[in-house]
Amino acid sequence: GENVEQHPSTLSxxxxxxxVIKCTYSDSASNYFPWxxxxxxxxxxxxxxxxxxxxxxxxxxxxxxxxxxxKHFSLHITETQPEDSAVYFCAASMSNYQLIWGAGTKLIIxx
Amino acid sequence: KAGVTQTPRYLIKTRGQQVTLSCSPxxxxxxxxxxQQTPGQGLQFLFEYFSETQRNKGNFPGRFSGRQFxxxxxxxxxxxxxxxxxxxxxxxxxxxxAEETQYFGPGTRLLVL
Numbered sequence: 001g002e003n004v005e006q007h008p009s010t011l012s013x014x015x016x017x018x019x020v021i022k023c024t025y026s027d028s029a030s031n032y033f034p035w036x037x038x039x040x041x042x043x044x045x046x047x048x049x050x051x052x053x054x055x056x057x058x059x060x061x062x063x064x065x066x067x068x069x070x071k072h073f074s075l076h077i078t079e080t081q082p083e084d085s086a087v088y089f090c091a092a093s094m095s096n097y098q099l100i101w102g103a104g105t106k107l108i109i110x111x
Numbered sequence: 112k113a114g115v116t117q118t119p120r121y122l123i124k125t126r127g128q129q130v131t132l133s134c135s136p137x138x139x140x141x142x143x144x145x146x147q148q149t150p151g152q153g154l155q156f157l158f159e160y161f162s163e164t165q166r167n168k169g170n171f172p173g174r175f176s177g178r179q180f181x182x183x184x185x186x187x188x189x190x191x192x193x194x195x196x197x198x199x200x201x202x203x204x205x206x207x208x209a210e211e212t213q214y215f216g217p218g219t220r221l222l223v224l
Contacts (some may be wrong), residue, residue, distance in 0.1 A: 089153065
């Protein structure tokens with residue numbers, strides 16, 4: 001079946017450095033690629049999303065890039081801060097209205 | 112607008128029992144999805160309902176079932192509970208489905224003893 005692979009599963013970076021999380025999807029019909037952040041003990045929340053007609057999108061320190069040919073998209077966080085510590089999930093939409101989720105990346109920001 | 116609500120927030124059951132969890136979506140949202148999340152695990156998709164119809168289903172046994180009412184509120188039921196069913200059950204709502212923001216509820220934490 002269709003799937004989304006997410007790497008790495010854990011990422012530890014020094015405060016102030018950048019973090020990059022990568023996802024690869026299999027359904028060529030996928031048009032929508034959101035990223036969700038789940039802080040410890042809280043519900044997942046959308047932080048940024050991108051649609052297939054756009055190659056890059058930025059929102060302050062967060063950016064997402066999409067390469068439709070290679071079927072991969074990435075989350076970039078610059079100038080990381082302690083509050084960026086969380087689990088990040090990527091997802092891709094399918095033609096049957098379902099979202100397929102990556103397994104998640106635990107981001108640790110070291111002081 | 113009020114956010115997504117789930118009841119109950121916590122539940123303790125014993126093996127073999129059954130349980131029903133409830134999810135009230137944001138007003139106007141017609142799509143409700145259910146997920147199981149265990150410690151250190153991702154979001155395991157259970158099923159999605161849209162306008163009272165199950166539109167998608169994940170790879171869970173038939174013990175897991177759900178339904179959606181005309182007001183878009185949704186319930187999920189787990190029969191013959193097993194220890195491995197202990198998890199956080201999250202629901203998420205959106206207006207139409209996958210290609211838009213999913214708003215998650217706070218979850219129901221189920222412990223099976």
